Amino acid sequence: MTLKTFKPYTKSTRGTILVDRTGLWKGKPFKSLVSAKNSMKGRNNNGHITSINRAGGHKKMYRQVDFYRKKFDMEATVERIEYDPNRSCYIMLVKFEDGTHSYYLAPQKIIAGDKVENGSKKEIKVGNCMPLQDIPVGINIHNVEIQPGGGGKIARSAGSSVTISGLDGNYSLIKLSSGEVRKIDSRSLATIGILSNPDQKNIKIGKAGRSRWLGRKPHTRGVVKNPVDHPHGGGEGKSAGGRHPVSPTGQSAKGLKTRDNKRTDKFIVKRRNKRKDTK
Numbered sequence: 001m002t003l004k005t006f007k008p009y010t011k012s013t014r015g016t017i018l019v020d021r022t023g024l025w026k027g028k029p030f031k032s033l034v035s036a037k038n039s040m041k042g043r044n045n046n047g048h049i050t051s052i053n054r055a056g057g058h059k060k061m062y063r064q065v066d067f068y069r070k071k072f073d074m075e076a077t078v079e080r081i082e083y084d085p086n087r088s089c090y091i092m093l094v095k096f097e098d099g100t101h102s103y104y105l106a107p108q109k110i111i112a113g114d115k116v117e118n119g120s121k122k123e124i125k126v127g128n129c130m131p132l133q134d135i136p137v138g139i140n141i142h143n144v145e146i147q148p149g150g151g152g153k154i155a156r157s158a159g160s161s162v163t164i165s166g167l168d169g170n171y172s173l174i175k176l177s178s179g180e181v182r183k184i185d186s187r188s189l190a191t192i193g194i195l196s197n198p199d200q201k202n203i204k205i206g207k208a209g210r211s212r213w214l215g216r217k218p219h220t221r222g223v224v225k226n227p228v229d230h231p232h233g234g235g236e237g238k239s240a241g242g243r244h245p246v247s248p249t250g251q252s253a254k255g256l257k258t259r260d261n262k263r264t265d266k267f268i269v270k271r272r273n274k275r276k277d278t279k
Contacts, residue, residue, distance in 0.1 A: 002019075003018070003019060003202055004019065005017055012207035014206075015204055016204060016205070016207070016210075017204040018203060018206075019197060019199050019203060021083055023081070024082060024083050024090065025081060025082045025083075025093075029063055030093055030101055033063060033064045033093075033102070033103050035061065035062050035064060036061065037060055037061060037062035037086070039056075039057055039059075040054075041054060041056075052248065053217040053218070053219050054216065056212055056215055057212070057213060057215025057216075058085070058214075060085040060086065063086065063091060066102045067105075067153075068152075068189075069152075069191065070118070071096060071102070072119035073117070073119045074097055074098065074118075075096070075097055075115050075116075076095060076097070076102070077094060077114070077115055078092050078093070078094055078111070078112050078113060078114045079094065079095050079112060080092070080093050080112050081111070081196070082103075087105075087156070087157070087158075088157050088158035088197060088200045089106065089159070089196050089200075090105075091103050091104065091105060092105075092110065092127075094116060104116070104191075105142065105195060105196075106195070107127055107142065107191065107193030107195055108126070108194050108195065108196050109126055110126055110127050114127060120134055121134055122134070124136065124139065124192060125192060126192050127192065127193060128191070128192050129189055129191045129192075130189065130190070130192075131187050131190075132164060132172040132174075132184065132185075132186045132187070132188055133172065133186035133187065135192070137165065137167075138163055138165075139163065139164060139192060140161040140163055140193060141155070141161060141190040141191060141192060142154075142156065142161050142162070142191055142193060142194065142195050143156055143190065143191045144184065144188065144190040145184070145189050145190070146184060146188065147185065148185050148187040148188045148189070150188075152189070152190075154174070154176070155176075155177075157195065157200075158195055158197040158198060158200035158201075159195055159196075159197060159198030159199075159201065160195050161177075162176050163175050167186070168183055168269075170186055170187075171184060171267075172184055172185075172188075173269060176272070178272035178273060179270070179272045180271060180272040180273075181268075181269040181270040183269060184267070230248050231243065231246050231248070232245070232246070255274075
């Protein structure tokens with residue numbers, strides 16, 4: 001996939017950069033693998049806003065992607081690669097030898113007609129899924145389970161992957177893109193390859209309307225609000241709020257550690273890399 005630019009016929013097209021989706025399936029999704037998806041508009045089950053500046057957006061159906069990959073020892077053929085409005089990477093429709101279909105996350109360099117398999121001691125090939133103990137050190141993997149049988153949780157967004165950096169008894173040492181090294185049970189499943197659509201990070205929205213299609217409302221800065229509405233509010237003229245930047249609820253925006261899960265601390269071998277100052 002490549003990036004697509006536009007001639008500057010309007011102010012919005014001058015700065016718009018999108019991903020060219022030529023080659024993706026242009027029809028409707030597989031009917032038996034979709035379900036209704038209601039937009040929550042940033043509200044919880046009581047109707048209270050819990051995520052601000054979220055509303056509207058285009059209607060979309062949910063594609064039932066299989067993150068578990070439990071159909072072992074049966075070869076499947078990739079029928080097509082599809083766009084999924086619910087995630088940043090693409091998905092692929094696969095057909096098994098028994099005639100059933102499933103949606104999987106689509107890695108890079110996989111095309112229609114390729115064969116994929118799930119199970120132990122399979123070929124180290126892009127799209128195949130197997131336990132961590134069967135994957136060599138240094139191979140790029142995605143959709144990694146944290147607990148055996150729990151379904152893929154790690155590395156599921158566009159262009160993402162992690163690598164196996166070593167072994168520690170019954171655990172595999174997984175190096176995440178953040179720099180964190182974590183121990184995961186070697187029986188957990190993972191899929192070979194780097195996920196598709198790496199150019200997702202280079203998209204430029206170009207106009208406010210496209211943000212509304214994505215369900216994002218205009219954002220009002222905290223410093224222009226009143227003190228009752230935001231910690232940065234108030235002051236005469238242009239004021240920075242008189243304090244370090246925080247969220248509307250008062251949580252520090254300067255990288256305050258919020259992790260509080262001592263039960264799983266023992267599985268983290270190396271903490272993630274500290275962010276570099278952008279001053």
